[in-house]
Amino acid sequence: xxxxxxxxxxxxxxxxxxxxxxxxxxxxxxxxxxxxxxxxxxxxxxxxxxxxxxxxxxxxxxxxxxxxxxxxxxxxxxxxxxxxxxxxxxxxxxxxxxxxxxxxxxxxxxxxxxxxxxxxxxxxxxxxxxxxxxxxxxxxxxxxxxxxxxxxxxxxxxxxxxxxxxxxxxxxxxxxxxxxxxxxxxxxxxxxxxxxxxxxxxxxxxxxxxxxxxxxxxxxxxxxxxxxxxxxxxxxxxxxxxxxxxxxxxxxxxxxxxxxxxxxxxxxxxxxxxxxxxxxxxxxxxxxxxxxxxxxxxxxxxxxxxxxxxxxxxxxxxxxxxxxxxxxxxxxxxxxxxxxxxxxxxxxxxxxxxxxxxxxxxxxxxxxxxxxxxxxxxxxxxxxxxxxxxxxxxxxxxxxxxxxxxxxxxxxxxxxxxxxxxxxxxxxxxxxxxxxxxxxxxxxxxxxxxxxxxxxxxxxxxxxxxxxxxxxxxxxxxxxxxxxxxxxxxxxxxxxxxxxxxxxxxxxxxxxxxxxxxxxxxxxxxxxxxxxxxx
Amino acid sequence: xxxxxxxxxxxxxxxxxxxxxxxxxxxxxxxxxxxxxxxxxxxxxxxxxxxxxxxxxxxxxxxxxxxxxxxxxxxxxxxxxxxxxxxxxxxxxxxxxxxxxxxxxxxxxxxxxxxxxxxxxxxxxxxxxxxxxxxxxxxxxxxxxxxxxxxxxxxxxxxxxxxxxxxxxxxxxxxxxxxxxxxxxxxxxxxxxxxxxxxxxxxxxxxxxxxxxxxxxxxxxxxxxxxxxxxxxxxxxxxxxxxxxxxxxxxxxxxxxxxxxxxxxxxxxxxxxxxxxxxxxxxxxxxxxxxxxxxxxxxxxxxxxxxxxxxxxxxxxxxxxxxxxxxxxxxxxxxxxxx
Ligand code: HEM
Numbered sequence: 001x002x003x004x005x006x007x008x009x010x011x012x013x014x015x016x017x018x019x020x021x022x023x024x025x026x027x028x029x030x031x032x033x034x035x036x037x038x039x040x041x042x043x044x045x046x047x048x049x050x051x052x053x054x055x056x057x058x059x060x061x062x063x064x065x066x067x068x069x070x071x072x073x074x075x076x077x078x079x080x081x082x083x084x085x086x087x088x089x090x091x092x093x094x095x096x097x098x099x100x101x102x103x104x105x106x107x108x109x110x111x112x113x114x115x116x117x118x119x120x121x122x123x124x125x126x127x128x129x130x131x132x133x134x135x136x137x138x139x140x141x142x143x144x145x146x147x148x149x150x151x152x153x154x155x156x157x158x159x160x161x162x163x164x165x166x167x168x169x170x171x172x173x174x175x176x177x178x179x180x181x182x183x184x185x186x187x188x189x190x191x192x193x194x195x196x197x198x199x200x201x202x203x204x205x206x207x208x209x210x211x212x213x214x215x216x217x218x219x220x221x222x223x224x225x226x227x228x229x230x231x232x233x234x235x236x237x238x239x240x241x242x243x244x245x246x247x248x249x250x251x252x253x254x255x256x257x258x259x260x261x262x263x264x265x266x267x268x269x270x271x272x273x274x275x276x277x278x279x280x281x282x283x284x285x286x287x288x289x290x291x292x293x294x295x296x297x298x299x300x301x302x303x304x305x306x307x308x309x310x311x312x313x314x315x316x317x318x319x320x321x322x323x324x325x326x327x328x329x330x331x332x333x334x335x336x337x338x339x340x341x342x343x344x345x346x347x348x349x350x351x352x353x354x355x356x357x358x359x360x361x362x363x364x365x366x367x368x369x370x371x372x373x374x375x376x377x378x379x380x381x382x383x384x385x386x387x388x389x390x391x392x393x394x395x396x397x398x399x400x401x402x403x404x405x406x407x408x409x410x411x412x413x414x415x416x417x418x419x420x421x422x423x424x425x426x427x428x429x430x431x432x433x434x435x436x437x438x439x440x441x442x443x444x445x446x447x448x449x450x451x452x453x454x455x456x457x458x459x460x461x462x463x464x465x466x467x468x469x470x471x472x473x474x475x476x477x478x479x480x481x482x483x484x485x486x487x488x489x490x491x492x493x494x495x496x497x498x499x500x501x502x503x504x505x506x507x508x509x510x511x512x513x514x515x516x517x518x519x520x521x522x523x524x525x526x527x528x529x530x531x532x533x534x535x
Numbered sequence: 536x537x538x539x540x541x542x543x544x545x546x547x548x549x550x551x552x553x554x555x556x557x558x559x560x561x562x563x564x565x566x567x568x569x570x571x572x573x574x575x576x577x578x579x580x581x582x583x584x585x586x587x588x589x590x591x592x593x594x595x596x597x598x599x600x601x602x603x604x605x606x607x608x609x610x611x612x613x614x615x616x617x618x619x620x621x622x623x624x625x626x627x628x629x630x631x632x633x634x635x636x637x638x639x640x641x642x643x644x645x646x647x648x649x650x651x652x653x654x655x656x657x658x659x660x661x662x663x664x665x666x667x668x669x670x671x672x673x674x675x676x677x678x679x680x681x682x683x684x685x686x687x688x689x690x691x692x693x694x695x696x697x698x699x700x701x702x703x704x705x706x707x708x709x710x711x712x713x714x715x716x717x718x719x720x721x722x723x724x725x726x727x728x729x730x731x732x733x734x735x736x737x738x739x740x741x742x743x744x745x746x747x748x749x750x751x752x753x754x755x756x757x758x759x760x761x762x763x764x765x766x767x768x769x770x771x772x773x774x775x776x777x778x779x780x781x782x783x784x785x786x787x788x789x790x791x792x793x794x795x796x797x798x799x800x801x802x803x804x805x806x807x808x809x810x811x812x813x814x815x816x817x818x819x820x821x822x823x824x825x826x827x828x829x830x831x832x833x834x835x836x837x838x839x840x841x842x843x844x845x846x847x848x849x850x851x852x853x854x855x856x857x858x859x860x861x862x863x864x865x866x867x868x869x870x871x872x873x874x
Binding site (some may be wrong): 037038040041044045049054055061062096199203212259263264272293301304339417452453463466467469477478513 | 663697795816
């Protein structure tokens with residue numbers, strides 16, 4: 001059992017009071033504590049514990065919206081949580097403190113063991129202890145063969161089972177064979193622990209130098225890879241915008257299959273977005289069918305299909321008949337049936353700016369006079385919007401989200417009875433707005449896709465690290481280090497005639513069951529039974 | 536056979552295997568109850584591992600140990616229980632097969648919570664049967680059958696869902712390899728956890744100097760339990776590592792663009808991994824061996840099953856919610872996630 005337990009050994013000099021340590025001794029004491037097995041164990045448990053809050057409290061980096069909602073709902077807790085970094089547990093100082101301490105402990109533990117192992121590689125199995133029958137697992141038998149024959153057979157048996165034999169050395173007793181196997185266990189264990197460091201390096205590279213961003217692209221639309229083209233963009237802390245590869249891509253089409261029956265009725269599947277892309281301006285155009293689970297890799301940057309929705313094509317004419325807005329406008333789905341919310345803005349309309357806000361029903365039905373969306377497929381698309389007129393506040397400083405209408409300087413159109421005016425448009429409809437404001441047409445509907453674009457350098461390092469870890473782990477857990485000794489000498493008067501043979505085996509891993517192994521070796525050395533299967 | 540027929544077959548097979556597990560449970564209960572009448576010395580014929588002659592099959596533990604009245608009854612019901620468990624496992628397998636065949640297109644039977652639980656419990660039984668001879672697990676039969684039956688009941692009552700096509704993100708070859716390894720590891724960890732629980736019971740009873748009678752006498756001595764538990768964990772840990780730290784991230788990278796995103800399911804898989812790493816350390820650390828290590832194994836099992844079932848109910852942000860994907864409206868970036 002390789003319990004590596006380092007108890008600090010202090011030898012206080014007589015003139016000092018007991019328990020007093022010099023600064024160096026204190027440092028050394030601290031280091032030994034930090035690199036002890038027990039500390040590693042406690043730090044591991046601490047790491048597990050520290051990971052828990054991040055799964056309970058919404059995390060900024062995982063779900064920003066949920067985090068914002070949570071913050072709104074808990075105004076008193078929020079500042080405390082923010083101070084404790086509880087909305088970004090895995091990027092927090094205290095979480096880092098735990099794993100960095102663990103890594104320091106790991107290095108402090110691994111390096112000395114590597115040195116010991118390097119020396120041990122050439123080491124020979126230790127000489128047989130004087131009294132083999134004192135070991136917990138041993139067996140004794142007598143045989144008519146003479147001792148040399150027995151020992152020769154033992155050497156052959158052990159060598160065949162992969163044991164390293166102790167060469168005859170000066171001063172060794174000549175009546176015994178020493179053998180050891182399972183050196184790879186420690187190698188596996190060291191490899192595993194080193195691999196943990198490799199994984200961390202790979203992970204850190206991705207976090208520092210990578211980026212992740214998302215963008216909605218309407219069918220037929222083109223995206224070129226620069227930071228300002230993204231709807232959201234999360235760069236690593238060492239990321240520079242010039243690291244973005246200059247590719248562009250066009251979404252040529254978007255295909256989808258709606259399930260019209262069965263338990264998942266209404267679910268969509270078989271999403272496919274054929275793309276045309278170029279790895280740089282002027283590079284040859286290439287085609288790719290972007291699908292879920294089948295990302296496109298352009299020059300090290302990965303493009304994923306992760307969402308879809310509808311963009312109605314709306315045209316707004318103002319009071320003077322001029323087209324003041326026309327084009328596909330992405331609406332955001334609000335539920336499984338793709339009832340979608342969106343905003344259309346025509347700030348330059350005369351005499352007053354026009355803003356529309358409302359819902360898109362991909363498959364509209366009227367149930368008891370109430371509008372209802374039946375299905376996610378665009379079988380009968382209907383737009384149902386409120387109309388705002390006035391200054392949409394688009395020239396003022398702060399940039400506006402395209403999904404939010406600033407209504408502070410507008411008035412909502414009302415019907416004669418004071419109820420809100422509702423603009424309902426089926427596909428192809430054009431409706432004149434009241435008060436000579438203009439008109440709105442719902443010309444067509446186009447799908448959009450949301451793609452996630454990310455670059456994760458170091459991912460192959462991390463992958464190599466975990467694979468190394470697994471290989472090391474298998475060695476560490478399944479290789480059984482054992483020592484076996486066989487001693488043969490002429491039997492004394494009390495043991496009867498012939499040769500007395502003692503065989504002992506020692507498991508050094510804490511996971512072994514040496515009894516069957518010993519039994520197998522004894523049988524082979526005796527030469528009586530077929531060697532039984534080793535555990 | 537039509538898809539509906541397969542689905543019906545699956546449901547019937549699951550119901551039947553529940554009944555047979557229940558009969559196995561009864562048989563083992565009778566077995567354990569009869570043990571009370573067996574003299575402790577006979578019942579404790581376990582793990583006399585010392586000087587066993589080569590070739591001996593080492594079934595001295597087995598209920599067939601002695602010819603005494605009580606113990607022949609123990610032997611009979613023990614064997615009956617094992618037989619019934621084997622039969623139940625076969626029906627269980629048919630239930631799984633039916634789930635896979637009922638889907639259109641056919642697929643592996645682990646696409647939603649009900650199916651995960653069905654396959655998880657199947658692997659608990661299967662691994663128990665596989666390891667039965669090697670580790671002479673007759674003392675583990677009652678915990679295993681109880682656990683499997685209880686978990687199956689939870690699955691049938693609360694988690695059941697009709698056969699449905701996979702959501703798009705699950706539709707990947709990684710579903711086969713990632714999930715099967717996670718489920719196998721779950722099965723082996725569960726067996727290890729039960730063994731560790733027995734370790735704690737046995738160790739406590741020995742420490743208090745209680746006479747070792749009845750079923751407790753049947754349970755091997757703590758050192759043996761510790762070893763068996765370690766072997767189960769040592770088997771499960773690399774498989775779990777493969778599932779959650781290799782295939783999981785590879786798949787996550789393909790489907791969600793990020794190989795590790797601290798999604799709650801990932802966080803808990805990581806916690807489980809770290810706790811089991813701590814368990815393996817504890818076994819080699821003075822002062823933590825034995826009881827503390829066994830307790831850590833139980834903590835590991837708790838995090839494992841919490842992650843397996845609990846996270847899907849407590850967490851709404853998880854991308855791993857296998858039911859309908861959560862829909863978010865998130866200006867300006869929201870969309871209905873495909874995945
Ligand atoms: C990220 C942190 C760590 C992880 C995930 C980890 C994981 C593991 C695992 C899974 C094993 C089991 C393999 C086996 O039993 O042979 C193990 C064994 C071992 N670890 Fe670590 N470890 C970590 C840090 C450390 C540190 C800091 C030390 C130094 C004190 C250490 C020392 C050992 C030793 C000596 C063994 C062999 C135990 C034995 O002989 O059974 N580990 N570690």
